[in-house]
Amino acid sequence: MKLKATICIITILLFSFCRKAPKNPDSCDFSGDSNDYFTIIGNADSPNRAFNVFCKKVNVFGVMVYATSKVSDAELLHCANILAQYLDNDEDGYIDNQLVLDKMLENNSCMVLFAKEKSSKKRRFYNSEGDFYEQSVGQDLYGEETHPGWNKTNPFDATLEEVLHLISSTGYSKAYPDIFGEQKGSAIANAMDLARGGQFTSIPNQYPAGAWYTYNDKTCEYDCQVTEYFYWALTSLLGAQDYNGRLDEIANEWIANTSALIQFMDPDIYSLLMDTLYHLPVILPDGKYRR
Numbered sequence: 431m432k433l434k435a436t437i438c439i440i441t442i443l444l445f446s447f448c449r450k451a452p453k454n455p456d457s458c459d460f461s462g463d464s465n466d467y468f469t470i471i472g473n474a475d476s477p478n479r480a481f482n483v484f485c486k487k488v489n490v491f492g493v494m495v496y497a498t499s500k501v502s503d504a505e506l507l508h509c510a511n512i513l514a515q516y517l518d519n520d521e522d523g524y525i526d527n528q529l530v531l532d533k534m535l536e537n538n539s540c541m542v543l544f545a546k547e548k549s550s551k552k553r554r555f556y557n558s559e560g561d562f563y564e565q566s567v568g569q570d571l572y573g574e575e576t577h578p579g580w581n582k583t584n585p586f587d588a589t590l591e592e593v594l595h596l597i598s599s600t601g602y603s604k605a606y607p608d609i610f611g612e613q614k615g616s617a618i619a620n621a622m623d624l625a626r627g628g629q630f631t632s633i634p635n636q637y638p639a640g641a642w643y644t645y646n647d648k649t650c651e652y653d654c655q656v657t658e659y660f661y662w663a664l665t666s667l668l669g670a671q672d673y674n675g676r677l678d679e680i681a682n683e684w685i686a687n688t689s690a691l692i693q694f695m696d697p698d699i700y701s702l703l704m705d706t707l708y709h710l711p712v713i714l715p716d717g718k719y720r721r
Contacts, residue, residue, distance in 0.1 A: 466719075485497075495541040
């Protein structure tokens with residue numbers, strides 16, 4: 431969670447076409463670091479892909495989590511574990527919703543980790559021919575906003591947000607376009623329009639009185655607004671937004687920060703996210719998959 435005037439919006443990166451010769455990945459000193467389930471491996475085995483700026487990675491059910499050399503091993507493994515817990519929420523070793531994972535794999539979904547936000551702005555993603563290799567969809571996350579061991583204290587662990595953005599945008603929205611699609615008329619978009627007090631294709635100067643979802647970053651278009659709404663609603667149901675001082679931080683965008691408030695204020699999204707047909711997470715990840 432980036433605690434700025436506007437909370438983080440999803441950043442979907444289509445790795446860029448470029449004809450400049452690529453650089454080799456920075457070297458990493460990780461020596462196969464691992465926790466109980468995941469192991470960090472080098473990224474030197476993919477020199478022809480558009481990921482050569484990243485020197486290490488973790489494979490999570492086929493979804494890669496890439497990191498630069500300045501991202502700590504603890505931060506990389508934490509992201510991998512959060513991703514695994516969202517996808518296998520009961521931690522029985524089986525994906526809760528295989529269709530969602532299949533759609534993520536079809537989109538070549540991945541997490542891309544940089545140490546700091548400014549470092550990602552200087553990067554370009556090439557293959558060895560200096561050309562576009564394959565289209566991939568990546569969600570960025572920064573080490574400076576990643577907090578392994580987070581336990582409802584400030585600062586918020588942005589891993590919970592950014593990983594969920596990837597899953598909802600490239601998984602659920604594609605698996606169930608009429609329900610979770612990030613376009614006008616889907617079930618979640620209709621619920622969002624009620625939460626915002628109207629169907630706004632652009633950010634209004636002022637939201638109607640009574641709106642409880644008031645995201646105000648003017649760069650966030652309608653599909654992005656749906657992604658953020660999914661995040662706020664689901665993590666509030668899971669208890670991530672309910673701790674001392676949190677509502678004061680987020681009230682400019684979201685005020686239904688507990689499960690009880692969502693059930694009372696936003697019954698449409700409550701019913702949607704509680705529907706067991708979609709096998710959504712019911713337990714907030716803690717970064718300790720199968721431990």
